[in-house]
Amino acid sequence: MVKHLFLVFVAFFIFIDLGKGQITFGMDSIMLQRFDFEDKQIAEFFDRFNYKEPVKFANNLKSTRARNIIALINLKDTGLSHSPETLNFLNLVSNDSNEVHLGFYDENWYAISHCSFSYLNKNCLIDIILKPEAGLDSSYRWVIFDVKSDIFPAPTKANRNITFINPMDHEVGFSELSKALIKRNSIFQYTSDSYRADYLSAFLIMVKSGILKFNQINFVDFQFLQVKGWEFTVKNFNRSDYNSGWLISSIKKMTETEKHDYIKNHFMNNL
Amino acid sequence: MWIKKLKMGKYSKSMFLKNKITHKVSVIFVLFSFTIVPNAFAQQMSEDGVKTLSQEQLDGFREQAIKTINDLEKFVQVIANKKNSLDKKNDAIELALDLFISDTTTIEISSLSSNKTHIYPIGGYLARLKLLPYLSVKITWYKIYLGTQFVKGPNGYYYGSATFLQKFEGRSNNEMGNYTDVTKRHIIIVLKKLDLLNGDSKTNKYVLKLGDIKVEETTHG
Numbered sequence: 001m002v003k004h005l006f007l008v009f010v011a012f013f014i015f016i017d018l019g020k021g022q023i024t025f026g027m028d029s030i031m032l033q034r035f036d037f038e039d040k041q042i043a044e045f046f047d048r049f050n051y052k053e054p055v056k057f058a059n060n061l062k063s064t065r066a067r068n069i070i071a072l073i074n075l076k077d078t079g080l081s082h083s084p085e086t087l088n089f090l091n092l093v094s095n096d097s098n099e100v101h102l103g104f105y106d107e108n109w110y111a112i113s114h115c116s117f118s119y120l121n122k123n124c125l126i127d128i129i130l131k132p133e134a135g136l137d138s139s140y141r142w143v144i145f146d147v148k149s150d151i152f153p154a155p156t157k158a159n160r161n162i163t164f165i166n167p168m169d170h171e172v173g174f175s176e177l178s179k180a181l182i183k184r185n186s187i188f189q190y191t192s193d194s195y196r197a198d199y200l201s202a203f204l205i206m207v208k209s210g211i212l213k214f215n216q217i218n219f220v221d222f223q224f225l226q227v228k229g230w231e232f233t234v235k236n237f238n239r240s241d242y243n244s245g246w247l248i249s250s251i252k253k254m255t256e257t258e259k260h261d262y263i264k265n266h267f268m269n270n271l
Numbered sequence: 272m273w274i275k276k277l278k279m280g281k282y283s284k285s286m287f288l289k290n291k292i293t294h295k296v297s298v299i300f301v302l303f304s305f306t307i308v309p310n311a312f313a314q315q316m317s318e319d320g321v322k323t324l325s326q327e328q329l330d331g332f333r334e335q336a337i338k339t340i341n342d343l344e345k346f347v348q349v350i351a352n353k354k355n356s357l358d359k360k361n362d363a364i365e366l367a368l369d370l371f372i373s374d375t376t377t378i379e380i381s382s383l384s385s386n387k388t389h390i391y392p393i394g395g396y397l398a399r400l401k402l403l404p405y406l407s408v409k410i411t412w413y414k415i416y417l418g419t420q421f422v423k424g425p426n427g428y429y430y431g432s433a434t435f436l437q438k439f440e441g442r443s444n445n446e447m448g449n450y451t452d453v454t455k456r457h458i459i460i461v462l463k464k465l466d467l468l469n470g471d472s473k474t475n476k477y478v479l480k481l482g483d484i485k486v487e488e489t490t491h492g
Binding site for chain 1: 422424436
């Protein structure tokens with residue numbers, strides 16, 4: 001099967017080269033020709049991944065589910081397209097007996113909206129992680145799940161022997177609390193051992209109060225964790241090539257336990 | 272005349288605009304001739320949160336979406352054409368706005384002269400279009416891809432999306448010269464649920480409306 005997929009890979013590269021050779025018209029014609037081949041929407045990504053929409057190949061190359069999924073990979077990244085992990089992933093998902101399908105209603109997929117904000121008169125980048133959430137009436141909405149940014153650094157663990165408010169400080173009106181608040185830098189170290197930073201709440205308050213001013217969404221990508229044993233990311237490759245649009249940009253093996261830890265560590269700040 | 276053609280299903284929006292028919296009638300016309308989703312489709316919009324449309328449904332629905340987007344195209348041409356009177360342009364703006372789901376709908380605009388894009392409320396964009404110094408504007412939609420999935424939102428509306436290529440050609444006889452570009456755009460398609468009373472019985476209809484428009488790519492035409 002692996003050998004077979006490798007051959008499909010080769011065939012596909014030939015197809016890409018032939019496809020490029022056919023483009024001899026103006027820019028609008030290139031966009032026009034590319035339109036049918038590129039992966040224009042995430043909904044189309046789902047349909048092509050699930051083989052509900054066979055990809056139209058040049059030169060009447062017959063569509064198969066394996067070819068469909070290969071066409072959804074960023075083939076410009078040879079490290080990705082030639083990696084044994086990618087082939088293993090393709091073997092799994094293109095085999096209909098494994099029944100691997102993606103859908104909007106899946107629980108374990110996320111959108112990462114890479115945004116630019118102004119904070120203290122400086123530009124800063126904040127990733128807003130969103131996920132689809134179902135309501136009781138089977139309706140859906142995207143909800144803000146978490147935020148990531150350098151402006152929300154991981155708090156350093158307190159050194160209980162050095163940074164603390166002494167046990168009798170209440171008798172003097174918490175003078176050391178005043179010092180900690182004025183000093184600011186080590187303020188996180190005065191919290192309980194059980195404290196976990198909730199940056200999403202901080203972010204929401206900062207946006208609402210105007211401390212953090214939104215500039216724009218720079219780009220969006222998606223992270224899919226619903227395929228058992230695997231994690232992959234999808235990014236938008238906007239380029240003059242048939243292999244363009246929403247494509248898989250990375251594929252990793254990930255056990256279900258690792259996924260749980262990943263979500264906890266990366267999306268939920270260990271909450 | 273227009274009623275007869277409406278019944279025959281042959282009445283086009285451009286013919287309508289050429290004829291001097293009142294604005295109120297035209298709004299009704301837009302609503303009932305172009306944007307109501309066929310009954311068979313509406314009945315199948317079940318209580319499922321995610322509706323994946325069959326090819327047959329998609330084809331029917333694509334026709335509705337294309338008609339609505341074509342209507343927008345024609346209104347935009349009337350709005351941008353310098354030869355048209357202010358009244359005619361303002362009427363076209365009102366009709367164009369009626370195609371959208373709300374007045375908070377936005378459109379992202381790009382230009383070959385800048386890497387930056389700008390987001391405008393649709394009303395503000397159409398008002399700006401009215402003031403463009405072109406003698407005439409031609410907008411052509413090349414292709415429309417309609418996503419197969421429609422997802423129910425918390426308000427009961429169904430949301431889908433379409434992607435299309437649009438060629439903009441602005442003709443000018445002043446120093447500004449002519450301007451042409453081709454843009455790939457994504458647009459939200461909304462199926463708004465309407466409860467219609469027919470005597471004692473109530474039926475549901477879905478009206479097709481347009482949502483936010485995003486620009487993906489702009490190149491020379």
